[in-house]
Amino acid sequence: MARKKPTSSADRPAPGPLRLHVPEPAARPGDDPDFSHVRVPAAGVSQRPPIDASEPELRAYAEGLVRVLGDDHRAVGDWDPQLDADTLRRGLRHMLLTRIFDDRMLRVQRQGKTSFYIKSTGEEAVSVAQAYALREDDMLFPSYRQQGLLVARGHSLVDMMCQIYNNTRDRLKGRQLPIMYSVREKHFFSISGNLGTQFPQAVGWAMASAMKGDTRIAASWVGEGTTAEADFHYALTFASVYQAPVILNVVNNQYAISSFQGFAGGEHATFAQRASGYGLPGIRVDGNDFLAVHAVTQWAAERARANHGPTLIELFTYRAAAHSTSDDPSAYRPEDEFARWPLGDPIERLKQHLIAIGEWSEARHEQLVKDLDDQVRADLKEAESYGTLSTPPASPSSMFEDVFKDMPEHLVRQRREMGY
């Protein structure tokens, strides 16, 4: 294009009135799903950089998409984490268990046995593969959609169900909304309803680990919608300033309740690219590729553990289910979008990979699904033996406990006033 001669301001036509740009997703209910804006590079094309690479050297990773599993379900390229078949089968099992657990808990919510539930369908690789890439005692600061972390760390499903039921075995004593787990012994931080607060907390934890000369690192998760919260920016600033050993994950599942990712600023840059302005590497990864998620997380973990600082990982995925049991996605997006999502289903892709390498079969898969379903049903039966939301938990007097370490007098008086 020929360069135009600059014109003086007097020559330019007067601009029309200003227009406010309000983002709009590519498809709405009734429309054909449209993912033409999603660029999917071939698997294996991205190189695994050295863990001490500098942020400017890593900038391309923020707009790329690390992928390991190819269309033929084979692992290709430099990022292949070379996991053995047992580990892959275990990963498949944990992802399936997460999905079956989610499906079952949605059902019990619909039956009125609990008030609320949030599924992670389609995002199981994020939690499970990332848990696998971290050490057991690394500290996790999750959002409410990483139940797969607990499943992968072998936490008791009965325990999780009892929290969802707020029953007599609920370790949070009926105080918390279902799914807001807290599991100290699994290094799984208490989930808060306030979005993004865990991000700077994870950085603080990681700073503490570094201050004490520890070897443990922290990891935290937010959705792409939450990146608009101030806490996201606090976390990136602090992580960068103190080079904290932390992995900051943005799970970009395309939707924050009804708002497509454009309302978090996703139209103009990837979420991984947010990192570069803070001088820390951002890497975008196929969030439905178990191997790629594992590899990138392991890279970031090695980097953090070697004192090369924090990493922001954008896990590019799709929220297949409703936002929560209180949500109806058919009111804001095409019903069959997930079926057309170009990165597919993480469980199906790992399953096909295992079959492709001769370590799995349809028959074994069917049997595993059945076994896990039986396990979840048995666990649910056990959990229900401790009651459901309709059968009250421990004594209401316990609601005055743990506000403070020791109960101050005004709470003692209020407890007495309630009759205890």
Added chain:
Amino acid sequence: MPKMNMIQAINSALDVMLDRDDTVVIFGEDVGYFGGVFRCTAGLQKKYGKTRVFDTPIAEGGILGAAIGMGVYGLRPVPEIQFADYIYPAFDQLVSEAARLRYRSGGEFSAPITVRAPCGGGIFGGQTHSQSPEGIFTHVSGLKTVMPSNPYDAKGLLIAAIEDDDPVMFFEPKRIYNGPFDGHHDRPLQPWSKFPQSEVPDGYYRIDLGKAAVARPGNEVTVLAYGTMVHVSVAAVEEAEIDGEVIDLRSLLPIDLDAIVESVKKTGRCVIVHEATRTGGFGAELSALVQEHCFHHLEAPIERVTGWDTPYPHAFEWHYFPGPERVTRALKKVMEG
């Protein structure tokens, strides 16, 4: 015994705790190399190193968010917010996180942080260097709220706050950092060294949270105050020539209800004094408590002397600040009532 002003006493408390407990860490804007805009952390980075005492980005929400994470790790952070007026960006972290962490996790996690913040007016600080937001925090279940009025208490209470396993809001009235201020702004400020409360032990001691002190004993009326207003109230009682008992609450939550009730039952009258705005202020809670617990002993309506329900104005500093004249008027009113 050494004499200290409030700044030195706070510095000494931090020094003692940094020395005693290697999980204590101090950070905030300008607190490290420079030693704080009020000098409260002077010399500490040099003595304890940059991983114990350090500067932070200008991000109150980040400071408090990181502090909570460090608390979860097992440290005992003492973050500073440069002015209480600037605590609001951290409000979500305080209210939604620090205050409820122990409760929501069934006791699995907690945030044993002590948030230091200079507060209060009387310094021509205008709207954003004068506020007294303590009532906002006493309203939050799970937070403790403390405000000292002299060097001895400041050190003892700060040590207790740092050792406390619950999150503590530690408000420091900057007007009395260098000397007690009784509201007579036309008179020269007397340094703390002229007052016995500036005698502060060098080493470790603590003043338990939740215990009030009698700043001036008396029999005719009870004045409930804290921070700078303790000194204003004592001056007002003397000037009104009324035998008033001034209670320095020191800790707003937990509160020393016994001390309040005992005094009001004795005097039958009560005046509440604070710098913060009136409506929904902590004085409302104090008034309700006195009414509930001392109703049959009250001989006059409870009076409140507070800041007006306006933002803190610059030019009208002494019209806004509840000085001794206004307290005297209230004292006379309750004596007539």
